Amino acid sequence: MKIVVLGSGSIVPTAERFGSGLLLEDWSVKIGVDPGPGYLEKLRGLGMSPKTIDTFFITHFHLDHVADLSPLLMMWAYDEQGMPSKNTRKLKLVGPQGLSRLVEIIASEAFPYLSKTMGCDRYTFVEEVEDGAHLQLEGIKAVAAKVEHFNGLAYRFETSRCSVVFSGDTLPDERLVKLAKGCDVLIHECSFPREKMVGKHTSEEQLARLAAEIRPRILVATHLYPVWRGLEERIEKAVSGLGLERVVIARDMTIIEI
Ligand SMILES: [Zn+2]
Numbered sequence: 001m002k003i004v005v006l007g008s009g010s011i012v013p014t015a016e017r018f019g020s021g022l023l024l025e026d027w028s029v030k031i032g033v034d035p036g037p038g039y040l041e042k043l044r045g046l047g048m049s050p051k052t053i054d055t056f057f058i059t060h061f062h063l064d065h066v067a068d069l070s071p072l073l074m075m076w077a078y079d080e081q082g083m084p085s086k087n088t089r090k091l092k093l094v095g096p097q098g099l100s101r102l103v104e105i106i107a108s109e110a111f112p113y114l115s116k117t118m119g120c121d122r123y124t125f126v127e128e129v130e131d132g133a134h135l136q137l138e139g140i141k142a143v144a145a146k147v148e149h150f151n152g153l154a155y156r157f158e159t160s161r162c163s164v165v166f167s168g169d170t171l172p173d174e175r176l177v178k179l180a181k182g183c184d185v186l187i188h189e190c191s192f193p194r195e196k197m198v199g200k201h202t203s204e205e206q207l208a209r210l211a212a213e214i215r216p217r218i219l220v221a222t223h224l225y226p227v228w229r230g231l232e233e234r235i236e237k238a239v240s241g242l243g244l245e246r247v248v249i250a251r252d253m254t255i256i257e258i
């Protein structure tokens with residue numbers, strides 16, 4: 001599997017990090033997670049059309065995770081030439097309860113032309129999931145777990161070859177630990193250093209405790225706020241005694257192949 005951390009930061013852009021977003025590629029299966037700000041632009045940088053992505057998963061409705069949902073809804077109506085699309089494949093979105101309403105607000109209330117003239121309501125398929133939901137997609141299985149952050153969900157993605165867990169935003173959460181036990185790759189938020197914690201997020205010390213319980217082969221720290229600048233080695237130091245195969249402090253466009 002190839003994992004691309006398209007967005008490794010917060011809503012505050014820096015040279016290295018902006019927004020949240022992942023791309024998982026396993027053979028012919030492509031999964032998008034959290035179309036945060038800049039998601040479509042990062043895909044463009046890879047020379048990749050969003051239309052090649054089978055399903056988009058959303059962890060929660062904070063702007064650094066869903067800001068590119070509106071342009072995604074709109075561009076789906078066009079083909080590669082910018083002509084009205086004849087592709088009948090639907091834009092498939094999976095996310096927490098309220099996702100249908102969010103799409104409706106964007107496409108029918110905030111920007112009604114998306115539905116009225118572009119037929120967005122006909123080409124979008126939304127699946128709302130709850131804690132413990134299992135989804136069997138082509139070539140990949142997904143499991144959702146509720147986490148402590150707004151309406152947050154974490155996801156575990158499994159293929160026949162490997163398993164990847166993405167925390168989304170969250171406080172350290174036992175439900176996430178249960179979901180992630182024994183996974184190959186744990187991609188976990190590490191928003192703030194311990195002494196500068198704000199909101200329902202995870203620090204480097206908390207991340208180390210979680211990783212000690214979960215014991216992934218590869219740990220990827222992501223969702224770093226700009227306050228981490230110059231302090232990032234503290235994350236590596238915090239987890240250095242755990243004997244993990246690999247620790248990655250994500251930047252935008254970090255690629256992990258497993
Ligand atoms: Zn959030």
Ligand SMILES: [Zn+2]
Pocket residue numbers: 010020062064065169223
């Ligand atoms: Zn966030």
